[in-house]
Amino acid sequence: MEARTVSPRPAQDRSAPDRQDGAHVALVSPRPDVALLPKAHLHLHFTGSMRHSTLVELAARHGVHLPEALVEDWPPRLHATDERGWFRFQRLYDIARSVLQTPDDLRRLLRETAEDEAAEGSGWLEIQVDPSGYAARFGGLTPTVELVLDAARTASAATGVGIGVVIAANRTRHPLDAKTLARLAVRYTDQGVVGFGLSNDERRGRAYDFEGAFRIAKRGGLLSDPHGGELLGPASVRECLETLDADRIGHGVRAVEDPRLLARIVERGVTLEVCPASNVGLGVAATAADVPVRRLFEAGASIALGADDPLLFGSRLARQYDLVRAEHGFSDVELAELARQSIRASAAPSDVRDRLLAGVDAWLPS
Structure with a gap:
């Protein structure tokens, strides 16, 4: 299902009764622009953050053939709740990654991503990357990580926009590979690596198998940030919570199906990185209104809205706030609280947090 099939109602809600007598017509003040709301973006994948125009340009430059789903039919129609659908999603992602062939390509991606984040009110970004997907082209795991970190500092x-990097292991690879990445990530905690993640298809690798890698990462001072509860149900979230000692969980929306589990998440202060447009795009939810943002919020869960892969879902961070405003009736006060939750759950330095939190207060109408 295409992520853009759900259109939010206009952000500016004006009411003007039909008056013919020239009397004063009262206007309801427009609601503040969510793109001006300071926030942190904690769920964004590296290749998936690329601008569509950049994908097309780099493909032409490097002679990479793009399927119609990434050109004329963009954003692609996706439905990944079955393995065939996930394979198509992953294939499109891999094709997109193949256009990143030079260090300048990676630097451009991060610079443009940071520009887009700034335009959407994001003052802190944590971008997730699996260096094994780029290592063969850029001289190995260590040179790839160093290139990404240098590009992030420049951007x-x-x-x-402050940028932290989350090094992610791949569920479809051996757990020993994840341990190698965890040790590498810990080496760069003083240079911009802030967390350790686990991504790809939940159905092809249990969180339990990666406990050793996450133990290394946590002992090294990194946030535990695995994906869970997107394509599988509460049991997947529980493994992330209990076995991987998660500080945040990528997606995690299926936790709503188990009230005890959700209560445990709230009790431990674990943040759920909820990505409404992505959930619709992959068929996890039929519409944005079906993503359980309101239920999670009212249960007391900490939520950080994320765009996941704008390149494949066609929308960035501010759109996610527009969706919960339109489809779940979030007030401006509630949107501000979502922004605060994203900032508090981040690895941003205290001065950055304080500045962004003050900006959230200033965004609210007096």
């Missing part, structure tokens, strides 16, 4: 300096 941050140019845009003012």
